[in-house]
Amino acid sequence: MMSYSLFFYLLLLLSYPWLPVQAQEEEQVMELRENLAENGKEEEDLSAFQEQLDFFRKHPIDLNHTNAEELKKLFWLSPLQVSNFFEHLLLNGKLLDLLELQAITGFDLITIEKMLPFVTLIPVNRFASLKFKDLYQQAEQQLLFRYGRTLERQKGFRDLPGSRYLGSADKLLLSYKYQYPKIGAFSLLMKKDAGETIGTKPVPIDFVSGNFALFNYRSIEKLVIGDYTLQFGQGLTLWSGFSLGKGPDVTSLASKDLGLKPYTSSNESTFFRGIASTFRLPKHLYFSPFYSFRKRDASLKTDQDGQYTLSSISESGLHRNTAEIRNRKRLAQEVYGATLQYLSNFLNIGISANHTRFDQTFSRDSSSYQKYGFEGRKLGNFGLHYNVAFQNIYFYGELAKSFPGGWAVLQGAMTNLSRSISMVLLYRKYDKDYVNFFSQAIGENTTSSNEKGLYLGINYQPHPHWKFALYLDYFKFPEKKYRVDTASGGYETLAQLVYSPIKQFKLTARFKTERKQQNPAAGHTVRSLENLLNTSFRLDCNWKFHKKFSTAQRIELIQYQKGKLLKEFGYLIYQDIYYTPMHSKISGNIRLAYFNTTSYQSRIYAYEADVLYGSGSGGYYGQGIRTFLNLRYRLWRKLDLWSRYDLYYYPHQAFIGSGLDEINGNMKSAVKLLIRHQF
Known part of the structure; x- marks a missing residue:
């Protein structure tokens, strides 16, 4: 298998002698994906963000006839920038030229350059002469098929006694999307993960998702039947999907709630299933009721009375072996509720309430860190959220209560101290017994509970x-948590400097350090908590030296330390080459990386270009070489083909991975193929 992998890679290189390469995603999505990976969310599906940018590239936002909700979809814009934009329109009237964006406080050249492909000043009325035939002729449709496979045979696919994967190693995804801008949409997605079966009873297709959406019909702002997401406030009361979290742009810390959206991702856990709508009421009021019923994956246990109980919901979406299939859709979850909001370009005030009911009972271990977790079958959540712009200060916050359970509060403010300095301050306090299955607020824990924190961030641009x-986040955990048997605390700080003398060149230096506390290793006589210190330094260089070619280089160093004795060091070096001709049918990219880290604890994450809508971040740990090649070929005007080959080589290992994913040998390689037809 080793020689086969090398042969396959060389064949791809020889087939494309110019090493054609293209960034498969927008730069904004690349930066977002890497930030998510660093926050432990490397598997998040960001296809919806890429699709949104693709849509705005074809149908730019008319800046003179837009609203705050639409501008929030340009996710790199901060709420403060959005507020400043509408204040500028209010004081100066409509924009006459896109160059006027430079006059708006907080809009630097980098922000404006990111916006330009997706905005316009030309008014478009798509409904002036809409006819029934237009729903087909003027609509946008897309059919997409993706295939992937690890080339080496993993342990779970061998004919061994005991637990093994029941399906093939193929990863399959098929999706169809129909959209008529601002009128309606329909989507259908089917997916099979590696190891899952297909075409067999009782589960012929492991995951199927779809929806029908209607927009702007009389008093109906939005109507979605099928799978959807809800994002309101700052993520304390009602937020499905993921939030962006902390990153080098400190003004993006405030969550940009988009309300009701059709769900088009391949993630199998972060959505509602049922019906939801948003109604326009008089005087800027919007009412959003919803109902959802889903079967969730869960491992059920039998208590002393013979009744089924559980402690958590499985969200992996994997159903490969007998145990995973047995736990598939064993828990019924019913959720219903509503949100009432007052919405304008400068003020948002809302009330959310929802009720969750399960058909099985949650139990908790009162002696463990789960002693304040959810118990029972029913849970209620209520919250108040707001954001308002007042004299160059953007205030935002949310107050939430769970029934049963405690309170959670988040309060933030951001402002432009001058044209070159912006600042963010945020305080959060989540009670130990606050419980919510649909919460994604800013924080260090996986749930919005048992945490207090104060965040301060500054952006400073002394010169174009x-x-x-720079940001500093100080946090405390009042009660025990996973692998921490008492109250603990810590901090996280990041400093980043970017130098970009010309549009084609950017140099970035970043320093980040995080300190937390954890139980000592087993066998230690002293049982007090030990400090965990994770420190990294990164130097990036991006250079477009030719109209067809550009490069990206990175050096990253990391140190992981637990207590006074255990220290781990690691580093990553990589070189990317991009080939992006304007009118060629072929484009793509290639990477060569060398990494050396002591263990998984000192791992390093880095963005990886992938096929369209593919997962694009890699975790580097151990000692080895990483390389991949992405190619895009435009077969016809509306038919595109993407392919990818990637390889890990560990020269000093006899096997890779563990459990059923273990591979005999020191190489792991994979291929992907994606075909998209737009019509």
């Missing part, structure tokens, strides 16, 4: 060529 960002 220089940009500096």
